[in-house]
Amino acid sequence: xxxxxxxxxxxxxxxxxxxxxxxxxxxxxxxxxxxxxxxxxxxxxxxxxxxxxxxxxxxxxxxxxxxxxxxxxxxxxxxxxxxxxxxxxxxxxxxxxxxxxxxxxxxxxxxxxxxxxxxxxxxxxxxxxxxxxxxxxxxxxxxxxxxxxxxxxxxxxxxxxxxxxxxxxxxxxxxxxxxxxxxxxxxxxxxxxxxxxxxxxxxxxxxxxxxxxxxxxxxxxxxxxxxxxxxxx
Numbered sequence: 001x002x003x004x005x006x007x008x009x010x011x012x013x014x015x016x017x018x019x020x021x022x023x024x025x026x027x028x029x030x031x032x033x034x035x036x037x038x039x040x041x042x043x044x045x046x047x048x049x050x051x052x053x054x055x056x057x058x059x060x061x062x063x064x065x066x067x068x069x070x071x072x073x074x075x076x077x078x079x080x081x082x083x084x085x086x087x088x089x090x091x092x093x094x095x096x097x098x099x100x101x102x103x104x105x106x107x108x109x110x111x112x113x114x115x116x117x118x119x120x121x122x123x124x125x126x127x128x129x130x131x132x133x134x135x136x137x138x139x140x141x142x143x144x145x146x147x148x149x150x151x152x153x154x155x156x157x158x159x160x161x162x163x164x165x166x167x168x169x170x171x172x173x174x175x176x177x178x179x180x181x182x183x184x185x186x187x188x189x190x191x192x193x194x195x196x197x198x199x200x201x202x203x204x205x206x207x208x209x210x211x212x213x214x215x216x217x218x219x220x221x222x223x224x225x226x227x228x229x230x231x232x233x
Contacts, residue, residue, distance in 0.1 A: 001164060001195045002028035002051060007060035009046050009220075020046040021057070022220035028197055030163070033190055033210055036199045038217035044199040045168055047217070051197065052087050052166050053077035065163055082107065086157030090169040092149045094141040100148070101128060101137040104156045120159060127155040131185050147178025151185060158189050165189060167198040180206040 009021040020043045028034050038044045049055040050062060053069040054077070062070045065084045072080060081087065094103045104124040108117050128134050131151045141149050150170060157165060165186070171179035183206045190196055190210070198204075216223040 001030045001032070001065060002026065002197070003061075003063045004047075004051065005061045007047070007050060007062060008058045009043075009050060009055065010058045020220055021050065021060075023060070024217075024220070024222055026215070026222065028195060030195055031190070031193060033196045033207075033212045034198070034215060035204065035212050036197065036215045036217055037201060038199075039201055042217040043220040044201075044217045046220075048087075048166050048168050048197065048199050052085055053081060054087070081162075082160065084163050086160070086162040086165045088150075088153050088157045088165065088167040088170050090172050092141070092153045094149055094152060096141055099138040099140060100133060100144065100152045101125065103141065103152055104128065104159055106156060107159050124155070124159055127159065128152075130188070131155055132181070145178070146173050147175075147181060150174060150178070150182050154182060154185055154189075158194070163195060165194055165196045167196065169200050169202070170198065171202055171204060172200065176205050179204070183207060 004024060004026040007021045007024040008019065011018045011020060024043070024047060036044045036047065046055065050057050051064065053072060057070055060070070061068060067080060069077060069080060095106070101124055104127065105121065108120055125134070125137070128137055131154070133148060133151055133155070136144055136148055141152070144152070150173070154170065167186070170182055170186070174182065183204060186196060187210055
């Protein structure tokens, strides 16, 4: 599903250059649940952005679902994400003046993948029901809890049934109960054949029954060999 080779990402800051990724190589198989952990500034969010095609690497190669996304332009990257990748952001990125159902339906505005708007609307309603949000469908984000907003962001990300889900600190703003609910929703996505790469520096409650691969990042690099582990509550 993901093959990254010697990824380097440099940013210019004032008169200096910051190397956010310093030669990251990574493989993620279809159906895996990979958790990338690291302190703030370790490069984990930059890695996620590069894997999503939201940022272009300064050097190295990245292949997702058989496509070299580092070679795509902006429009090509957007079209690729619309078909293959769902992204969940830490700050939700919901439109404040749209209801939850309307926010979930936003991918309808992206390049098409052959699915009609009617089919997507039906699926959006099904996901909201599955995520316990059916009664909140017309509520604005500001009228909802952080957990409800995060579940809405997740529902939007998987609306088009992407092969890959990339999540940036999806439980970072949540209490343990809401964090568990969001992770339960992600587990159901994986059980249906999805692949997950999640970056965090938090504990992840509720994954004790799921086989995950833990990877640690330090200073823009992957620290040591990946270890099989179960998340701790």
